[in-house]
Amino acid sequence: MKKRLTLIALLFLPVIAMAQKKAEVRFQTDGVCGMCEKRIETALLAIDGVWTADWDRESHETYVVFNPKKVKELALHQAVAAVGHDTPQVKAKDEDYAKVHACCKYRNEDVTKSHH
Amino acid sequence: MYRLRYFALLFPFTLFGQVDTTLYSRLQIEEVVIYEAANGLSINSKSSTLQVNISRTELRKAACCNLSESFETNPSIDVAFTDAVTGTKQIQLFGLAGKYAQIQVEMTPLVRGLLSNSGLNFIPGSWVHSIQLTKGIGSVNNGFESMTGQINVELLKPEDLVEAAEAPGAEGRGDIQLNAYLNQGGRFEVNEAYGVRINKKWMLSSLGHFSGRQQATDINGDGFMDNPLGYQVNGMLRARYFGQNGWEGIYTFHALEDVKEGGQIARAFAPGTNTESLWSSAMKQGRVAFTSKMGWVNPDNPNQSVGTIFQLYSHQMKGSMGSDLPATLHSQWGGAQNGGLAQILFQHGWGTLSQTSSVLFLRDQYDLSITHPMLGQGQPWVEQGVGLSSEWTWSPLPSFTAVGGVRYDLHSIAGHQFSPRFHLRWAPGEKHTFRFNAGRGFRMALPLLEEWGRLASQRTVEWFQYGQVLGGDILSLETARNFGFSYQWSFLLNYMTGSLQADAHLTQFSKAIIHDYWTPGVRAIYPTQTQFGSERPVMTSATWGASLFYHVDKRTELRIAYRFQDLQAMYVMPNPIGGDYGRMLSVPFVAPHRMMAHLSREFKGDWTLDATLQRYSKQPIPGIDPWAWPSVDYAPAFALLNAQIRKDFAHGDLYLGLENVLNIRQAHPIDGAMDPQTGSPLLPSDPYFQSNFDATRIWGPIFGRMVYLGTNIVL
Numbered sequence: 050m051k052k053r054l055t056l057i058a059l060l061f062l063p064v065i066a067m068a069q070k071k072a073e074v075r076f077q078t079d080g081v082c083g084m085c086e087k088r089i090e091t092a093l094l095a096i097d098g099v100w101t102a103d104w105d106r107e108s109h110e111t112y113v114v115f116n117p118k119k120v121k122e123l124a125l126h127q128a129v130a131a132v133g134h135d136t137p138q139v140k141a142k143d144e145d146y147a148k149v150h151a152c153c154k155y156r157n158e159d160v161t162k163s164h165h
Numbered sequence: 166m167y168r169l170r171y172f173a174l175l176f177p178f179t180l181f182g183q184v185d186t187t188l189y190s191r192l193q194i195e196e197v198v199i200y201e202a203a204n205g206l207s208i209n210s211k212s213s214t215l216q217v218n219i220s221r222t223e224l225r226k227a228a229c230c231n232l233s234e235s236f237e238t239n240p241s242i243d244v245a246f247t248d249a250v251t252g253t254k255q256i257q258l259f260g261l262a263g264k265y266a267q268i269q270v271e272m273t274p275l276v277r278g279l280l281s282n283s284g285l286n287f288i289p290g291s292w293v294h295s296i297q298l299t300k301g302i303g304s305v306n307n308g309f310e311s312m313t314g315q316i317n318v319e320l321l322k323p324e325d326l327v328e329a330a331e332a333p334g335a336e337g338r339g340d341i342q343l344n345a346y347l348n349q350g351g352r353f354e355v356n357e358a359y360g361v362r363i364n365k366k367w368m369l370s371s372l373g374h375f376s377g378r379q380q381a382t383d384i385n386g387d388g389f390m391d392n393p394l395g396y397q398v399n400g401m402l403r404a405r406y407f408g409q410n411g412w413e414g415i416y417t418f419h420a421l422e423d424v425k426e427g428g429q430i431a432r433a434f435a436p437g438t439n440t441e442s443l444w445s446s447a448m449k450q451g452r453v454a455f456t457s458k459m460g461w462v463n464p465d466n467p468n469q470s471v472g473t474i475f476q477l478y479s480h481q482m483k484g485s486m487g488s489d490l491p492a493t494l495h496s497q498w499g500g501a502q503n504g505g506l507a508q509i510l511f512q513h514g515w516g517t518l519s520q521t522s523s524v525l526f527l528r529d530q531y532d533l534s535i536t537h538p539m540l541g542q543g544q545p546w547v548e549q550g551v552g553l554s555s556e557w558t559w560s561p562l563p564s565f566t567a568v569g570g571v572r573y574d575l576h577s578i579a580g581h582q583f584s585p586r587f588h589l590r591w592a593p594g595e596k597h598t599f600r601f602n603a604g605r606g607f608r609m610a611l612p613l614l615e616e617w618g619r620l621a622s623q624r625t626v627e628w629f630q631y632g633q634v635l636g637g638d639i640l641s642l643e644t645a646r647n648f649g650f651s652y653q654w655s656f657l658l659n660y661m662t663g664s665l666q667a668d669a670h671l672t673q674f675s676k677a678i679i680h681d682y683w684t685p686g687v688r689a690i691y692p693t694q695t696q697f698g699s700e701r702p703v704m705t706s707a708t709w710g711a712s713l714f715y716h717v718d719k720r721t722e723l724r725i726a727y728r729f730q731d732l733q734a735m736y737v738m739p740n741p742i743g744g745d746y747g748r749m750l751s752v753p754f755v756a757p758h759r760m761m762a763h764l765s766r767e768f769k770g771d772w773t774l775d776a777t778l779q780r781y782s783k784q785p786i787p788g789i790d791p792w793a794w795p796s797v798d799y800a801p802a803f804a805l806l807n808a809q810i811r812k813d814f815a816h817g818d819l820y821l822g823l824e825n826v827l828n829i830r831q832a833h834p835i836d837g838a839m840d841p842q843t844g845s846p847l848l849p850s851d852p853y854f855q856s857n858f859d860a861t862r863i864w865g866p867i868f869g870r871m872v873y874l875g876t877n878i879v880l
Binding site: 071094099100101114 | 661719
């Protein structure tokens with residue numbers, strides 16, 4: 050009986066999760082490589098209310114699904130900028146940009162070129 | 166330099182592992198390391214075989230310790246004990262023993278010959294980089310022994326350790342990895358991995374392991390230890406070379422010693438009892454091996470490459486079981502296996518068509534002996550062979566791959582063996598993948614010693630044939646063909662990824678060694694083969710299963726799996742009037758219905774929870790009714806729940822777990838060990854012990870709930 054209850058509980062998890070309201074947003078984010086991707090996605094996923102986040106290396110587009118009741122869209126931009134990546138709404142501070150690894154210096158033309 | 170490294174990464178695909186090439190994409194961009202695959206378990210939809218990659222992330226979810234235990238969270242593989250005294254765990258794929266899968270370490274044989282019984286216990290889990298599990302027959306170039314599937318284990322290579330330490334973002338994390346583990350049953354373990362870069366071309370690494378158990382436990386009070394005492398010292402030194410003009414190599418020296426002693430505990434008996442002739446088991450194994458692998462990729466044409474593998478090994482074992490009283494079946498055995506292999510692989514690609522061909526020389530010198538009241542055999546023999554294989558891959562469209570391979574072996578015992586294999590993959594759309602495979606494989610059995618743990622019994626051993634029960638002649642040849650079909654659906658539900666996978670596999674043996682326990686008090690071992698003019702296989706495994714993987718949200722992963730397995734073999738029914746009849750019966754120790762649920766959740770503050778529930782249905786085991794044939798009992802259905810919490814730190818992690826949370830135990834795993842009236846342990850001199858002792862009717866856990874604690878540290 051205990052086992053059956055656990056199983057039923059497991060099956061209902063997705064249903065509970067689906068009941069939340071979600072919004073989608075896409076915005077350009079400067080970056081170059083897989084390391085940038087990981088940094089951007091990790092920063093977004095760490096926010097409460099962000100459901101999923103994906104940065105595309107080809108199009109430089111960030112795709113975020115989030116719960117607008119829990120998190121404002123601007124907060125997403127701020128989170129990305131805080132780890133050193135520029136978005137249309139928030140430019141990363143120089144000291145945050147300075148922290149990204151040498152190979153991720155997207156403001157440097159030599160670096161962006163070497164990734165193509 | 167950068168250019169050369171880029172070429173080097175193409176080669177690992179054939180020789181230095183079967184790892185998904187996307188893992189090597191890190192090498193395409195200088196100094197970028199994607200160190201771990203995001204998913205613990207992943208199926209590569211581009212691969213023509215149904216291959217599951219088990220990453221290091223996934224291995225951390227398993228409680229402990231070595232390879233035989235690392236499949237705990239994998240729905241395809243079962244872990245079973247051979248007996249209740251030696252603590253040897255073996256894996257099953259499609260219900261068939263692990264020996265019918267081809268188990269390799271970096272494409273060199275591991276579970277083979279004398280290592281068939283305990284080879285998996287000799288690879289510590291914390292040395293493992295990743296495991297590739299292929300369901301269905303494997304590539305012809307990897308050898309003839311793949312009958313149900315293939316398991317390849319990639320160990321930590323020097324570059325894995327060195328590059329992790331050199332990687333950006335590894336601030337302060339160094340190149341020494343340490344692991345320590347302790348459990349309630351008294352098992353402790355210490356592992357080490359260290360890598361160092363010597364210069365631009367050379368890197369070195371060492372892998373070390375020490376484990377043991379000093380404190381005997383007897384939870385069920387039957388006078389026998391729940392697990393044997395002993396130790397294992399295991400070490401590996403590796404050198405890695407990345408040279409000029411497309412050359413690379415890896416050289417590995419491996420040595421180990423393993424000692425296990427189990428049996429009755431003197432303190433379990435009343436003070437003053439004469440405990441001189443207690444039942445005991447002892448096993449000592451040692452192995453030394455050297456492996457060299459070299460590869461060259463044509464710098465002018467990266468589609469051309471050549472690889473060589475050389476391996477030399479020497480394995481020794483010495484064991485005994487029983488009590489020194491003449492009325493108990495006391496057995497002693499010893500063995501040595503010295504051998505090696507040499508293989509050359511050629512690879513060439515022309516756009517949509519590519520081929521890999523190989524020439525393999527294999528030589529094993531065995532010297533085995535056994536003394537047992539019913540059997541006294543011993544003989545040296547040599548097994549050697551040449552294998553030629555060629556495999557062609559045609560991939561005209563991204564959605565379609567056809568692989569055809571043939572293998573011809575000229576084997577000193579098996580003679581001419583021809584093994585064709587065929588794989589097909591069709592992926593209409595990105596979301597659906599269909600796969601089909603068919604092929605044939607064979608192996609040489611060591612009928613008695615590859616399951617030496619099953620000697621822990623008063624069952625008489627019967628070998629009906631004139632040949633050697635130890636192996637080394639044509640009677641020990643086992644052959645099988647395998648067919649498999651699978652479907653995989655990747656979906657996006659509620660913005661999260663998931664996949665559904667269903668597969669069916671059929672394995673048919675035309676020659677097999679049967680271990681027959683259907684007559685109480687007797688263990689009969691005999692080879693059977695499909696009769697001339699009949700197509701009827703002598704052993705079949707038919708399985709189908711479905712599994713669902715789903716990321717419920719960004720921190721939660723759920724897996725649910727079900728599998729049905731029907732394993733039958735042709736048993737010979739003894740007939741007192743004369744003439745024996747073969748009958749197809751279900752093979753014991755295989756649960757026909759298996760279910761698994763796994764939940765993994767990350768919490769804030771780097772906490773992770775993993776829980777796995779496994780359910781085994783009722784399964785047939787040898788019975789004790791002397792008047793029936795077959796004498797079958799059924800072990801009850803049971804469920805095992807394992808749970809673990811882990812806290813990650815900047816320099817490693819700490820984990821605390823509970824194995825077998827529901828505290829399921831087989832109350833009396835050893836027959837005849839206890840007095841049926843008083844329940845007190847019996848000495849081997851007791852007639853009840855002598856007529857009933859049997860530690861091989863084991864189907865469930867002995868120890869029950871167990872707490873363990875471990876840590877990984879990166880310095």
